[in-house]
Amino acid sequence: MSHSPSVPDAIHRSTSRGRGIRFSGVSKAFTVGNGARTSAVREVDLEIAERQFVALIGPSGCGKSTLLRLADGLLEPDTGRIEIGDAPPRPGPAIGMVFQNFRLIPWRSVAGNVGFALEGQSLDRTELNHRVQAQLEQVGLAGWAGHYPAQLSGGMRQRVALARALIGRPSVLLMDEPFASLDAQTRELMQDDLLALWERQHPTVLFVTHSVDEALLLADRVIVMGGGAVLEDLRVDLPRPRRSTDARRATEYGRLREHLWSRIRDLVLADPTSAFFGRHVQADRERG
Amino acid sequence: MARRSEHASASPWLIAAMRLGVLALLMLLWAVAADNVSRNIIPSPLETFEAARRLWADGRLPTALGASLVTYLGGFALAVAFALPLGIVMGAFGLLGRTIEIYVYALAATPRVAFIPLIILTLGLGIEAKLFVVFLGAVMPIIINTYAGVRQADPDLVEMARSAGASRSRIFRAIVLPGAVPYVLAGLRIGATIGLINTVVAELYTAVTGLGGLLALYGNTFRMAEYFVIVLTLAAIGVVVTEVLRLLELRLTRWSN
Numbered sequence: 317m318s319h320s321p322s323v324p325d326a327i328h329r330s331t332s333r334g335r336g337i338r339f340s341g342v343s344k345a346f347t348v349g350n351g352a353r354t355s356a357v358r359e360v361d362l363e364i365a366e367r368q369f370v371a372l373i374g375p376s377g378c379g380k381s382t383l384l385r386l387a388d389g390l391l392e393p394d395t396g397r398i399e400i401g402d403a404p405p406r407p408g409p410a411i412g413m414v415f416q417n418f419r420l421i422p423w424r425s426v427a428g429n430v431g432f433a434l435e436g437q438s439l440d441r442t443e444l445n446h447r448v449q450a451q452l453e454q455v456g457l458a459g460w461a462g463h464y465p466a467q468l469s470g471g472m473r474q475r476v477a478l479a480r481a482l483i484g485r486p487s488v489l490l491m492d493e494p495f496a497s498l499d500a501q502t503r504e505l506m507q508d509d510l511l512a513l514w515e516r517q518h519p520t521v522l523f524v525t526h527s528v529d530e531a532l533l534l535a536d537r538v539i540v541m542g543g544g545a546v547l548e549d550l551r552v553d554l555p556r557p558r559r560s561t562d563a564r565r566a567t568e569y570g571r572l573r574e575h576l577w578s579r580i581r582d583l584v585l586a587d588p589t590s591a592f593f594g595r596h597v598q599a600d601r602e603r604g
Numbered sequence: 605m606a607r608r609s610e611h612a613s614a615s616p617w618l619i620a621a622m623r624l625g626v627l628a629l630l631m632l633l634w635a636v637a638a639d640n641v642s643r644n645i646i647p648s649p650l651e652t653f654e655a656a657r658r659l660w661a662d663g664r665l666p667t668a669l670g671a672s673l674v675t676y677l678g679g680f681a682l683a684v685a686f687a688l689p690l691g692i693v694m695g696a697f698g699l700l701g702r703t704i705e706i707y708v709y710a711l712a713a714t715p716r717v718a719f720i721p722l723i724i725l726t727l728g729l730g731i732e733a734k735l736f737v738v739f740l741g742a743v744m745p746i747i748i749n750t751y752a753g754v755r756q757a758d759p760d761l762v763e764m765a766r767s768a769g770a771s772r773s774r775i776f777r778a779i780v781l782p783g784a785v786p787y788v789l790a791g792l793r794i795g796a797t798i799g800l801i802n803t804v805v806a807e808l809y810t811a812v813t814g815l816g817g818l819l820a821l822y823g824n825t826f827r828m829a830e831y832f833v834i835v836l837t838l839a840a841i842g843v844v845v846t847e848v849l850r851l852l853e854l855r856l857t858r859w860s861n
């Protein structure tokens with residue numbers, strides 16, 4: 317598979333070597349309190365090309381986070397295979413992970429948090445500091461190295477988490493509802509920054525979101541999940557570079573949005589009891 | 605966290621001034637009480653001050669204070685040296701922790717005075733027995749809190765560290781142990797308080813020495829001014845130790861403002 321045709325050629329200057337993500341017949345179940353097994357991911361076949369930006373959308377509890385953990389190597393599948401490039405995933409700085417609630421280490425400074433991912437490697441102190449500083453500059457936090465997470469706004473904490481995920485120059489970036497807890501304005505800024513960053517470094521991205529608009533703005537491809545399975549795989553052929561303010565004007569955007577919403581309506585009607593999309597989707601709907 | 609920042613926003617000068625104000629008020633109440641209750645029961649502040657000067661000059665107060673501090677700080681240091689590693693190991697190895705915890709809780713719930721006859725029989729009446737009584741009082745809260753702090757490591761942070769490729773030992777050093785610090789400090793504070801109480805208990809029940817010994821002597825002979833001096837000295841030790849631990853806590857949790 318090749319990367320999206322709309323991607324400018326400048327991207328090939330990216331430093332990291334590209335790696336795709338491949339799920340083949342992946343299932344994962346958990347044992348719950350009373351000893352019963354609950355199935356979180358069922359028979360997922362999914363192939364994500366290197367440098368592609370894929371959004372993953374679906375109701376709460378449908379297995380999105382589990383799929384990301386599997387791709388990060390934090391969980392082993394019960395059945396099936398996962399490959400990053402041509403090897404099974406192994407947790408480490410070569411696969412970047414951004415969690416929803418930032419997960420910053422509160423007693424470490426911004427620089428200490430960002431450097432954390434590199435400390436397992438045998439870098440000397442100057443080299444480490446140098447890379448941390450460069451990474452902080454890239455996410456716009458150059459002057460904040462000595463601050464503690466408690467002193468930062470939500471958007472800045474998210475930038476720290478992003479810097480920490482990026483400092484290992486990952487070829488794969490996994491993001492689990494990274495902007496869900498940000499206010500609307502901060503969120504749009506972060507979306508634009510993420511797009512600019514992706515256009516520069518071009519990792520393969522698997523991005524979980526509750527928001528149809530966010531998925532359409534960011535991704536080359538939107539995967540709809542339900543009940544642990546992939547229900548729909550939609551290509552987004554909107555031109556790049558995209559920015560949050562102008563992407564929504566495209567007519568293609570309206571068509572895709574309408575289509576995704578009809579799929580989501582089907583999901584709700586098929587299983588009205590399921591804990592469905594949270595208030596973010598509600599908000600999207602009101603806006604749209 | 606919101607509470608904490610509210611706390612920090614009150615100026616330290618204001619707090620100091622308020623504390624001095626309360627001290628003045630207490631002195632006033634004390635003076636009034638001394639005037640109205642029989643002199644033999646409540647000595648006046650001035651009498652007490654005179655008694656303190658006498659006790660200090662004739663060397664009795666310094667000697668007793670020194671003896672008590674050796675017992676207290678020695679026993680407390682032993683408790684810390686024993687409880688911190690044990691609590692950490694119990695927390696790090698779940699099976700071991702679950703095995704031992706029940707005995708720790710049982711021992712913590714038993715009034716420690718119950719052990720004193722046994723301690724005297726095995727260790728005698730000297731400094732060993734006293735150190736052990738203090739040790740026994742201070743050790744339980746430190747073990748229990750350290751254990752709880754290590755076990756209650758934030759699972760989200762641990763998963764984040766795993767995702768970053770950290771080894772088990774690095775996760776323990778970088779995430780679990782620092783996360784336990786507030787618990788450990790709370791344990792130290794409780795341990796220090798119980799340790800001071802047990803210092804006096806030890807000095808009353810074993811060979812009568814130190815501040816506890818003077819307390820019994822002056823209490824039994826109704827020398828209330830001297831008795832008050834000893835009580836105030838004990839209170840001062842408590843304040844100093846608690847403040848030192850509080851400063852340590854402020855220093856170690858600067859990041860939380």
Ligand SMILES: Nc1ncnc2c1ncn2[C@@H]1O[C@H](COP(=O)(O)OP(=O)(O)O)[C@@H](O)[C@H]1O
Binds near residue numbers: 356
């Ligand atoms: N560690 C776990 N232990 C038990 N059940 C889990 C665990 N992680 C996820 N699950 C269950 O698996 C299902 C999918 O969860 P998750 O992947 O978090 O969904 P999503 O991220 O789409 O909301 C849910 O029913 C959830 O309760």
Ligand SMILES: [Mg+2]
Binds near residue numbers: 380381492
């Ligand atoms: Mg989730």
